[in-house]
Each structure stands twice: as structure tokens, then as C-alpha cells.
Amino acid sequence: MVDTSVGNARTSRLARDWATLCRLLRERGLLASLEHVWTTALIRAHAILADRKRLAWEAVPSAGYAPVRRNEVVGESAEHGFDYAPTPCLVLDWVLDALPIAPGETTLVDMGSGRGRVVLQAATRPFKEVVGVEHSAELHAAALANRAAFPSALRKARAITLMNRDAAETVLPEGPAVLFFFNPFGEEIMGRVLSRLVRSDAAGTLCVFGAVRGIDRLAGAYGLAPVRLPLATRIRLALLSPMRIALYRVPERPGLRSGSNIPAAEERRPASASSP
Numbered sequence: 001m002v003d004t005s006v007g008n009a010r011t012s013r014l015a016r017d018w019a020t021l022c023r024l025l026r027e028r029g030l031l032a033s034l035e036h037v038w039t040t041a042l043i044r045a046h047a048i049l050a051d052r053k054r055l056a057w058e059a060v061p062s063a064g065y066a067p068v069r070r071n072e073v074v075g076e077s078a079e080h081g082f083d084y085a086p087t088p089c090l091v092l093d094w095v096l097d098a099l100p101i102a103p104g105e106t107t108l109v110d111m112g113s114g115r116g117r118v119v120l121q122a123a124t125r126p127f128k129e130v131v132g133v134e135h136s137a138e139l140h141a142a143a144l145a146n147r148a149a150f151p152s153a154l155r156k157a158r159a160i161t162l163m164n165r166d167a168a169e170t171v172l173p174e175g176p177a178v179l180f181f182f183n184p185f186g187e188e189i190m191g192r193v194l195s196r197l198v199r200s201d202a203a204g205t206l207c208v209f210g211a212v213r214g215i216d217r218l219a220g221a222y223g224l225a226p227v228r229l230p231l232a233t234r235i236r237l238a239l240l241s242p243m244r245i246a247l248y249r250v251p252e253r254p255g256l257r258s259g260s261n262i263p264a265a266e267e268r269r270p271a272s273a274s275s276p
């Protein structure tokens with residue numbers, strides 16, 4: 001019997017793409033529609049040409065979009081959380097290659113770690129620790145399965161920690177840290193996280209934001225200092241990344257703009273101490 005399921009899936013994806021394009025053209029005009037087409041093409045090119053081969057070992061494929069069901073989410077931020085989509089491996093490489101850090105002394109935390117792609121790709125570098133924080137029980141279970149399948153020959157990080165919890169409530173690591181945010185949640189939660197960051201002893205912490213809408217305004221409001229990536233990295237990202245990357249550092253004396261009603265930060269404890 002001929003298997004028609006692949007052909008059907010392709011046809012329905014094309015139909016969905018076409019419907020989205022028509023809606024965008026109607027609602028947002030030609031320029032926004034062209035931008036959408038280019039971004040979608042880049043996402044698929046990364047997935048097919050780079051990620052697929054590199055992640056062949058995964059137990060649960062981290063590729064593709066997945067909606068997050070609100071009833072399987074821990075914590076209080078469910079309604080503010082966005083759905084799952086993975087960071088392209090090459091984009092992560094380009095950013096990590098360019099960060100001004102000493103990996104052996106640095107903890108990388110993926111805030112909203114989904115199926116664990118960023119955590120496990122970062123674990124192929126000699127970080128002190130890589131941590132994933134994910135509020136969806138289902139995505140967290142997939143990340144655990146992927147960690148179990150992660151080839152030991154690839155692993156360079158000293159520790160890999162995965163937590164099923166709300167990133168907004170998660171304690172931050174001690175010492176040098178990189179926090180990675182690929183469009184995990186809306187402004188309210190992002191504001192709460194940034195507020196905790198600047199009020200705690202986190203000077204020097206680097207924050208990588210991928211596709212976070214309004215991040216320059218928000219980061220400015222919390223006194224984060226923009227960090228310029230090397231020119232070659234900026235060009236690469238501008239031409240070949242489907243998501244905009246912004247890099248900020250928590251400065252020594254951050255200035256919180258007056259009038260903020262974001263709650264004060266909690267005490268700072270090591271991330272691994274809270275690991276289940």
C-alpha cells in the first residue's frame with residue numbers, strides 16, 4: 001500500500017502557509033508578509049540543512065513548533081508563556097562563540113528550555129554547568145529523554161541540570177552566568193525576571209535574548225547595558241538568523257527607572273540547589 005501521510009502532511013502545511021500569507025497580506029501589508037516568508041524560509045533551511053543531521057541522536061526530536069497546554073504547566077506564569085519552538089543550532093553556535101566569557105567558570109541557564117536543545121548543545125562546550133528551566137511537564141519530560149540519549153562523547157560541560165519549574169520563580173546561579181531567553185514569555189514575566197536580576201548580586205551576568213519583542217525598551221528600563229557582538233557575528237546573524245538576537249549585561253550599579261511596580265527580587269541561591 002502506498003503511504004500518503006507524508007504527502008498529505010506537506011500539502012496541509014502548504015495550505016496553512018498560504019492561508020497565513022493571505023492573512024498577513026490583508027492585515028499587515030507587503031513588507032511584513034515578505035519578512036514572514038524570509039523568516040519561515042530561514043527556519044526551514046536551518047532545520048533541514050544543519051539541525052537534522054546534528055541532532056539525529058535525540059530521543060524526542062526538538063525540531064518544530066509545539067503548542068504548550070496550560071493544564072500541564074507548573075507555576076503561576078502559565079498564561080504569559082509562549083509556545084515551543086527551538087533555537088537553530090548554528091544561531092546558538094554563533095552567539096556562544098562570540099560571548100566574552102570563560103566557559104569553565106560560567107553557568108548557562110536556558111530560561112524556558114523546551115525539549116532541551118539549547119541546554120544539550122551548550123553542554124558540548126566546557127561550561128561549569130548548563131541548566132534548563134521549563135514549566136511544561138511534557139516538554140521537560142522530552143528534555144530528560146534527550147539528556148539520557150545525549151552521546152557522552154559530545155559532553156564537555158561539568159553538569160547538566162534540567163528543572164520542571166517556572167523560570168520567573170527560579171533562583172539564579174552564583175558566579176558568572178549567561179541567561180538565554182528564546183521568546184519564552186511576555187513582558188510581565190520578563191519584567192519580573194529582569195527586576196530580580198538587577199536587584200540581586202548578578203553584576204556581569206550576560207543575557208541573550210532571541211526574538212523577544214520590546215526587549216530593548218525593557219532592558220533599558222531595568223538598566224541593563226547593551227553588549228555589542230563582534231561585527232562578523234552581527235553580520236552573520238543579520239543575514240542568516242531567523243530570530244533577532246540582543247545581548248545585554250547586568251551592570252555593576254544598575255539604575256532601575258522610578259515608577260516600576262515590579263516586585264522585589266528574591267534571595268539569590270545556586271540554581272542547582274533547587275534542582276528536583
Ligand SMILES: C[S@@+](CC[C@H](N)C(=O)[O-])C[C@H]1O[C@@H](n2cnc3c(N)ncnc32)[C@H](O)[C@@H]1O
Pocket residue numbers: 068075077078080081082083084085086087110111112113114115117118133134135136139165166167168182183184185189
Ligand atoms: C520559544 S521556546 C524556546 C525553547 C528553547 N529555549 C530553545 O531555544 O530551543 C520557549 C519555551 O519557554 C517555555 N516557557 C514559557 N514560559 C515559561 C516559564 N514561565 N517558565 C519556564 N518555561 C517557560 C515554553 O514552554 C517553551 O518551551
